[in-house]
Amino acid sequence: MKVALVLDGIGAGGIERVAIQYAKMFIDLGYEVDIYNLKPKANGLEKEFPEACKFYYKKVSDYLLPDRYMLLVKRWRWGKYVYPVVYLGTLLAMYAYRLTMKKRKKYDIGIAFSGHFRDLSFVAYNFILSEKKMCWLHGSLMSYLILSSTFGDLYRKIKNLCTLSTDNEIAAMDANRFLNGLNINKIYNPISYQKKELDIQVVNDNKNTYGEYLLMIGRFDQDKDQKTVIYAMKDLVENYGIQENLVLIGEGSTLEECKKLVKKLSLEERVFFTGVRYDVQNYYATAKLFIHSSKLEGLPTVLLEAMKYGLPIVATNSKPGVPEILKNSEYGEICEVGDASGMAKSIYDMLSDEEKMRMYREKGTERLRDFEYENIKKQLEKIIGHLQ
Numbered sequence: 001m002k003v004a005l006v007l008d009g010i011g012a013g014g015i016e017r018v019a020i021q022y023a024k025m026f027i028d029l030g031y032e033v034d035i036y037n038l039k040p041k042a043n044g045l046e047k048e049f050p051e052a053c054k055f056y057y058k059k060v061s062d063y064l065l066p067d068r069y070m071l072l073v074k075r076w077r078w079g080k081y082v083y084p085v086v087y088l089g090t091l092l093a094m095y096a097y098r099l100t101m102k103k104r105k106k107y108d109i110g111i112a113f114s115g116h117f118r119d120l121s122f123v124a125y126n127f128i129l130s131e132k133k134m135c136w137l138h139g140s141l142m143s144y145l146i147l148s149s150t151f152g153d154l155y156r157k158i159k160n161l162c163t164l165s166t167d168n169e170i171a172a173m174d175a176n177r178f179l180n181g182l183n184i185n186k187i188y189n190p191i192s193y194q195k196k197e198l199d200i201q202v203v204n205d206n207k208n209t210y211g212e213y214l215l216m217i218g219r220f221d222q223d224k225d226q227k228t229v230i231y232a233m234k235d236l237v238e239n240y241g242i243q244e245n246l247v248l249i250g251e252g253s254t255l256e257e258c259k260k261l262v263k264k265l266s267l268e269e270r271v272f273f274t275g276v277r278y279d280v281q282n283y284y285a286t287a288k289l290f291i292h293s294s295k296l297e298g299l300p301t302v303l304l305e306a307m308k309y310g311l312p313i314v315a316t317n318s319k320p321g322v323p324e325i326l327k328n329s330e331y332g333e334i335c336e337v338g339d340a341s342g343m344a345k346s347i348y349d350m351l352s353d354e355e356k357m358r359m360y361r362e363k364g365t366e367r368l369r370d371f372e373y374e375n376i377k378k379q380l381e382k383i384i385g386h387l388q
Helices: 014-028 066-075 079-100 117-124 141-147 150-158 169-175 200-210 226-240 255-264 301-308 321-326 340-351 354-371 373-384
Strands: 002-007 032-037 054-057 106-112 129-140 160-165 183-186 213-217 245-249 271-275 289-292 313-316 333-335
Touching: 002 014, 002 117, 014 032, 014 129, 014 301, 014 373, 066 079, 066 117, 066 150, 106 117, 117 129, 117 150, 129 141, 129 150, 141 150, 150 160, 160 321, 213 226, 226 245, 226 255, 226 340, 255 271, 289 301, 289 340, 301 313, 301 321, 301 354, 313 321, 313 340, 321 333, 333 340, 340 354, 354 373
Parallel strands: 002 032, 002 106, 032 054, 106 129, 129 160, 160 183, 213 245, 213 289, 245 271, 289 313, 313 333
Antiparallel strands: none
């Protein structure tokens, strides 16, 4: 039995880390696993996959993805007239490109795991030959359909969907009746209780360099909204007098803007940027509190990793993922998206209440059981048994 796991790049993001766990899981279930990387230059986490996985590299241009051109209709008035012609032309170009590929491999299951137009199209349009097809939605069905209705066309071709949240799913199906008949299953991202080995030298360096610190991990872009955390840090320093520093791990399009903001707010000695780190365990292990500031989120693996290392959490109410995990502040403090002052108050209240921090450490460990690897493996096996 063979599985193809198709990814729109294997950089340092949360989706890729979840894919590593599922690759292990399919191998445990007796499958041979091939990994298709559609952005060959984004390969930072490849070495984390099981050695039994084979890697294939297929570069597919954005311009060859017909469904993405629905954005023309959304953005410009004339788009609705141009779209049919562009769609048909791109579709023919994509099929022509497919003909230039070497013999397509055959699989029992082909999985579009990133949930982006590129990997969804790769599976839906048979760049690999799969007896059954699946795709992962790293969020709710509604959130993807709001981004673009053409996601629905790709889902119809794939038929079997795994979602992380059922938030507004009934409303989404009612508004898109052409999707009736999809096989939709909710399944959480798996998390292993096993912690990676710490590098004592890095741990000690972190303590010496940053002292006690708050931690956020994530790519730098508008959706992750690190600026709100930085403004909250300014509030915490000036109005609450905290001694803890802030460490931000990641890279991305808004990194330079955030560095300029830190300088503008005179926080250079309190906020630290590390760039991408593949040894995040050394930072979880030495942090005091974990911060998450996204505007929109699927099911953020970083929250689960923070819980694993015993970190209390303050996070924005980024739907559907954060409320799905933290459950109305039962397992971590939730504040409003984009509200720096509210985040600052939540962080201060947490730092100044040791009993609350102890409670959230214990509750985090309790919550992790719902994401435990063996439980998710049983659910996955059941889902596979009922694929259309």
